[in-house]
Amino acid sequence: MMENKFRLIALITVIVSFLGFGCQNEMNDPDKVSSTLPGVESTFDSETVVTDPCEITWDLRAGQDIDVGSVIVTNDADNIYVTYLLDYQDGNCEDGIVDAEFGELHVWVGNDLTLIDNGGECRPSPGQMAGQDGGASFDATGLIEYTFVIPWDQVNLVGVDDVCNKDLLLNVVTHAEVKLKDCDGEVTANETAYGGPIDGPEICSGAWWYFGEYTVCCGDVPPQVPFCETAFAKGGWVWTTGKKSNPEKLPSLELTKNRWGWVIELTQIGDTEYEIWAGAGLNNTSKGELVGTLLVSWDGSSASVTYSMLDGYCLEEVHLYAGDMKPTTIAPGQYGNINEFDPNAISHTFNVVLEDSGDGSVWLIAHAVVCNECP
Secondary structure (H helix, E strand, O other), X not given: OHHHHOEEEXXXXXXXXXXXXXXXXXXXXXXXXXXXXXXXXXXXXXXXXXXXXXXXXXXEEEOOOEEEEEEEEEEOOOEEEEEEEEOOOOOXXXXXXXXXXXXXXXXXXXXXXXXXXXXXXXXXXXXXXXXXXXXXXXXXXXXXXXXXXXXXXXXXXXXXXXXXXXXXEEEEEEXXXXXXXXXXXXXXXXXXXXXXXXXXXXXXXXXXXEEEEEEOOOOOOOOOOOOEEEEEEOOOEEEEOOOOOOOOOOOEEEEEOOOOOEEEEEOOOXXXXXXXXXXXXXXXXXXXXXXXXXXXXXXXXXXXXXXXXXXXXXXXXEEEEEEOOOOOOOOHHHOEEEEEEXXXXXXXXXXXXXXXXXXXXXXXXXXXXXXXXXX
């Protein structure tokens, strides 16, 4: 069996050392040690830590659109590492535990997506995908975290002699069986899940699946993956009602169940500054990127609101809500203050009328589309 070629390691507590290659998994903690499944030999030294930062994280989506966790991909000189994580919580449960567990996991890694055998089906057959070059599988029943460790000589590479000879772009297909549980821990649904932001080619209508692209990291500087992402200034309110999408337990405007984004309530005259985060799904900044700052200068009757990007980021468009009343929409196009940039800009200022009618506060939502390929 092909999966016997791979060293498969369950990292219930993740700490991995990739000495001499310059790559880091941000989840590592030097005070934690790695653990393995019985009968599986660990290749990690628990006393060493990884250096920064060759890593990419994707959402793991079950049933096509249920965000149940993440897939994390990183590499060193010897292996590529694909970690599956579950963090799904039933919004009706108050226990705060993960209300899901894995079943079978399947992975395929290679540089030519057409090499995947779809098994005569409308999307890659997970079992056949895992049984060919570049693939692996593991029964992770009961686990909420698992890492495949795949040596470079087992990755399905075509026309590549040295993975560090050039920028090597890999296709990573990650499939999981996910068992959703109710508040009593009973399995109520078995869902198919795929990780990655890219829609898989539709071999026949309605057969959804996802995959991701990962550029191999061969030095101290991580590969830059081009993106243009939704971004918001991080205020003290959210608009979601979902427990999972409010990890900091902030007050909510209760406008939607799970859409991410923050709202700023101004209560004092003067200057205030807020972080701008891109791609922070479910209001979780660990999933996003800090891309800039928002400076607000308010004198009680008007405000100057300035978006400033950090080095390497720029603005494609901005939308600003500014009003005395709490916002009643999450649609950026209805915020009232809009600007688009061609070419992209590194800063922008709105000057807006912003008067307090006497209830003690005014409200802002600062939305943007931020890119990392800038003129």
